[in-house]
Amino acid sequence: MDLSRRDLFAAGGKLLILASVGATLEQITGAAPPSESYNVAEHWWGMIVDIDKCIGCGNCVRACSKENQVPQGYFRTWVERYQVGEDQQPHVDSPNGDIDGFPADTRTDVKSFFVPKLCNHCADSPCVQVCPVGATFVSPDGVVLVDKNYCLGCRYCIQACPYGCRYLHPETNTADKCTLCYHRITQGLTTACCEACPTGARQLVDFKNPQDPVHEYLRHNKVQVLKPYMATGAKVYYKDLDGSVR
Amino acid sequence: MIPGVEGFMYPNEVALQWSLLIVLYPYITGLVAGAFILASLERVFKVDAVRPTYRLALLTALAFLLVAPLPLQLHLGHPERSMEMYLTPHSSSAMAMFGFVYLWYLMAVLLLEIWLEYRADIVRLAQTTNGWTGLVYKALTLGSMNVSPAARRIDDKVGFAVTVIGIPSAFLLHGYVGFIFGSVKANPWWSTPLMPVVFLFSAMASGIAGVLLLYMASMKLKKMPIDMPCVDAIAKYLFYTFVIDFSLEMLDLVHRTYEAGESFRSLDFMVHTRLWASQVILQICIGTLVPLALLALTQLFPIRAAARRAIYVASGLLVMIGIFAMRWNVVIGGQLFSKSFLGYTSFKLEFAAREGLLTAIGLMILPFVIFVVLVKLLPPWPERKTTEALGD
Amino acid sequence: MRQFLRDSGHLVRPAVVLVVGIAAFLLIRTALIPKAFGKYGHYDAAALDRIRQHPVAFAGQDTCVMCHDDQAKARAAGKHAHVSCEACHGPQAAHANADDPSAHKPALPDVANLCRRCHEKDAAKPNDFPQVVTAEHSGGALCTACHQPHNPHL
Numbered sequence: 087m088d089l090s091r092r093d094l095f096a097a098g099g100k101l102l103i104l105a106s107v108g109a110t111l112e113q114i115t116g117a118a119p120p121s122e123s124y125n126v127a128e129h130w131w132g133m134i135v136d137i138d139k140c141i142g143c144g145n146c147v148r149a150c151s152k153e154n155q156v157p158q159g160y161f162r163t164w165v166e167r168y169q170v171g172e173d174q175q176p177h178v179d180s181p182n183g184d185i186d187g188f189p190a191d192t193r194t195d196v197k198s199f200f201v202p203k204l205c206n207h208c209a210d211s212p213c214v215q216v217c218p219v220g221a222t223f224v225s226p227d228g229v230v231l232v233d234k235n236y237c238l239g240c241r242y243c244i245q246a247c248p249y250g251c252r253y254l255h256p257e258t259n260t261a262d263k264c265t266l267c268y269h270r271i272t273q274g275l276t277t278a279c280c281e282a283c284p285t286g287a288r289q290l291v292d293f294k295n296p297q298d299p300v301h302e303y304l305r306h307n308k309v310q311v312l313k314p315y316m317a318t319g320a321k322v323y324y325k326d327l328d329g330s331v332r
Numbered sequence: 333m334i335p336g337v338e339g340f341m342y343p344n345e346v347a348l349q350w351s352l353l354i355v356l357y358p359y360i361t362g363l364v365a366g367a368f369i370l371a372s373l374e375r376v377f378k379v380d381a382v383r384p385t386y387r388l389a390l391l392t393a394l395a396f397l398l399v400a401p402l403p404l405q406l407h408l409g410h411p412e413r414s415m416e417m418y419l420t421p422h423s424s425s426a427m428a429m430f431g432f433v434y435l436w437y438l439m440a441v442l443l444l445e446i447w448l449e450y451r452a453d454i455v456r457l458a459q460t461t462n463g464w465t466g467l468v469y470k471a472l473t474l475g476s477m478n479v480s481p482a483a484r485r486i487d488d489k490v491g492f493a494v495t496v497i498g499i500p501s502a503f504l505l506h507g508y509v510g511f512i513f514g515s516v517k518a519n520p521w522w523s524t525p526l527m528p529v530v531f532l533f534s535a536m537a538s539g540i541a542g543v544l545l546l547y548m549a550s551m552k553l554k555k556m557p558i559d560m561p562c563v564d565a566i567a568k569y570l571f572y573t574f575v576i577d578f579s580l581e582m583l584d585l586v587h588r589t590y591e592a593g594e595s596f597r598s599l600d601f602m603v604h605t606r607l608w609a610s611q612v613i614l615q616i617c618i619g620t621l622v623p624l625a626l627l628a629l630t631q632l633f634p635i636r637a638a639a640r641r642a643i644y645v646a647s648g649l650l651v652m653i654g655i656f657a658m659r660w661n662v663v664i665g666g667q668l669f670s671k672s673f674l675g676y677t678s679f680k681l682e683f684a685a686r687e688g689l690l691t692a693i694g695l696m697i698l699p700f701v702i703f704v705v706l707v708k709l710l711p712p713w714p715e716r717k718t719t720e721a722l723g724d
Numbered sequence: 725m726r727q728f729l730r731d732s733g734h735l736v737r738p739a740v741v742l743v744v745g746i747a748a749f750l751l752i753r754t755a756l757i758p759k760a761f762g763k764y765g766h767y768d769a770a771a772l773d774r775i776r777q778h779p780v781a782f783a784g785q786d787t788c789v790m791c792h793d794d795q796a797k798a799r800a801a802g803k804h805a806h807v808s809c810e811a812c813h814g815p816q817a818a819h820a821n822a823d824d825p826s827a828h829k830p831a832l833p834d835v836a837n838l839c840r841r842c843h844e845k846d847a848a849k850p851n852d853f854p855q856v857v858t859a860e861h862s863g864g865a866l867c868t869a870c871h872q873p874h875n876p877h878l
Contacts, residue, residue, distance in 0.1 A: 415756065439745075440742070474734070476737055478730070
């Protein structure tokens with residue numbers, strides 16, 4: 087197929103114009119935008135985080151913040167640094183969520199590593215369970231989302247999340263959290279954090295896609311979820327997660 | 333270093349989500365439930381000694397029930413969307429049942445029972461009062477002036493049925509709040525099956541104490557003698573209820589300490605430091621042990637009426653303070669420690685903010701204002717002249 | 725019987741109030757619930773579409789490469805092969821989608837801080853990851869004095 091750069095660019099531009107016209111129309115008329123070929127039933131999203139690849143650079147935190155206009159002081163994703171002594175009691179810090187990186191620490195008498203954290207998009211989500219009105223929900227493709235037009239701001243979901251990934255957005259006064267960049271992944275892009283990660287520590291996965299490397303990955307690697315005893319059906323799998331991680 | 337934070341907290345955990353108003357809400361519904369249970373003691377369980385406080389207890393319950401949704405509304409990020417709880421209640425959420433339980437309790441239990449109890453007086457007042465108040469009474473009659481003895485007998489029977497239904501309704505009205513906390517597996521300070529039961533018994537204690545104090549204050553203000561068998565009976569039930577409540581709370585504490593699960597060390601440290609004053613000193617010592625001891629004295633030894641009255645007032649006040657402290661320690665305490673069990677934050681109580689101290693004080697004064705209006709409108713002691721002060 | 729009905733007739737009134745209230749509520753309810761509520765579950769399905777409308781800030785690797793394949797080729801040959809363009813250059817969807825991309829030229833990254841964020845030596849970083857104590861490494865020179873960012877290996 088002989089597509090020149092220009093053709094591709096033109097096609098992309100057309101698609102974008104179409105999408106933005108459609109979006110404008112939808113605002114005005116409430117009609118659905120022109121449908122792309124995204125079918126919710128064909129996807130079941132999750133993520134894999136490889137602890138041994140994370141270098142704590144904070145690119146993910148900054149990218150998420152820019153992509154999703156996350157208010158300062160609140161975090162849809164963050165990175166924690168663990169320094170674990172022999173007694174397996176960790177010292178943990180996360181200065182401003184790692185948005186500006188970590189101050190260098192070259193101690194070698196402890197085991198230390200970084201742990202990126204985000205919403206685990208639990209299949210049996212306790213936050214969805216407690217929402218009194220149905221403002222937060224698990225989408226048919228496995229992403230836990232908040233309908234900010236419907237949320238009351240009661241904060242029950244924030245209390246119910248065992249992982250601390252939710253907050254109340256100071257401007258909309260609704261609950262907010264990582265959306266797995268739903269607006270991106272439904273268009274064939276990857277999440278902002280995965281895009282920005284320089285080492286491939288974060289990988290978006292689609293369990294319903296037979297070609298997705300996740301199937302092979304889970305067959306060959308030891309993985310864990312955070313707080314497995316909470317039985318939340320978390321879909322963010324950590325490779326090489328140390329037992330001291332909270 | 334984040335001000336007020338010790339150790340490590342997940343970045344989104346530092347600020348508390350539920351503050352003073354969410355402490356106030358269970359306290360208020362607890363008073364409602366407790367006052368109603370006291371009223372039902374007379375109506376259903378035939379404890380005649382507490383009859384003088386029957387109507388008073390109902391009005392107390394109503395005054396507090398009317399104020400109950402206000403702290404919630406003031407807390408919500410979008411109070412204008414609170415209708416959604418009625419439109420699309422999520423059946424898996426304990427909080428979703430609030431709207432329905434509240435309305436049910438208000439309309440089908442409390443208002444109906446008050447109407448049935450007061451109907452004879454309402455009709456009489458409708459016929460004898462003029463002006464705006466007269467119109468109010470006429471509206472309250474709902475158009476029926478039938479107060480024949482037969483009608484009143486039917487009222488009595490229906491009122492009995494309403495009270496019987498009202499007891500589990502009152503339990504539900506306050507118990508579900510305990511479940512809201514007790515069912516959060518993410519929070520080990522809250523998560524226990526005992527939570528609804530503890531909430532309920534402490535609610536009963538605070539409600540009974542509240543009615544006791546209001547009765548004694550009202551009698552004092554109206555210069556009428558206090559019915560000693562009545563307050564003795566109330567104090568006895570207060571004592572029993574509080575003993576059960578204290579036992580349940582101690583059971584929870586002993587159980588946690590014994591099992592010493594993952595969160596224990598973090599919670600134990602929190603109680604010894606950030607919650608020492610509010611939990612150990614205020615809730616347990618001043619708010620529980622002292623009033624229990626005082627009330628126990630009156631149950632075990634013969635004490636002169638005047639001294640008993642003083643003890644009841646002191647115990648009642650301490651109980652009400654202690655139960656408020658309990659709500660504080662549950663709600664605020666549950667948010668002071670990190671779910672990583674590695675750190676703690678502090679609660680900054682604002683004064684003049686939407687969820688600040690001033691608002692809370694206002695919300696606590698409001699039920700008493702409503703109570704005074706209700707007492708004027710529907711006098712709890714219609715034809716009573718004097719009651720002999722019995723006892724001693 | 726008629727006597728009984730007369731004596732209990734007043735009870736009909738609160739019952740009527742209740743029934744009227746419930747009926748009014750049911751009517752209002754159908755008008756107020758969002759149309760797409762319940763389509764997939766207990767939530768407004770239209771929210772999915774609303775969330776999808778959120779504007780994109782990062783264009784994604786594949787878009788950059790459409791125009792900048794020289795830089796892409798240089799990068800693919802070196803150690804930064806798996807570092808996406810926007811990881812260093814920031815979100816560029818505005819630049820990529822603009823009618824005139826050169827009007828939205830991305831600012832040059834602040835080298836002094838950018839490289840350090842990944843490559844400053846830290847015990848928590850994996851041992852096999854290239855990291856240096858920058859204060860001792862270059863004698864004050866900027867990283868780009870010796871390293872070409874797209875293919876940094878010397």
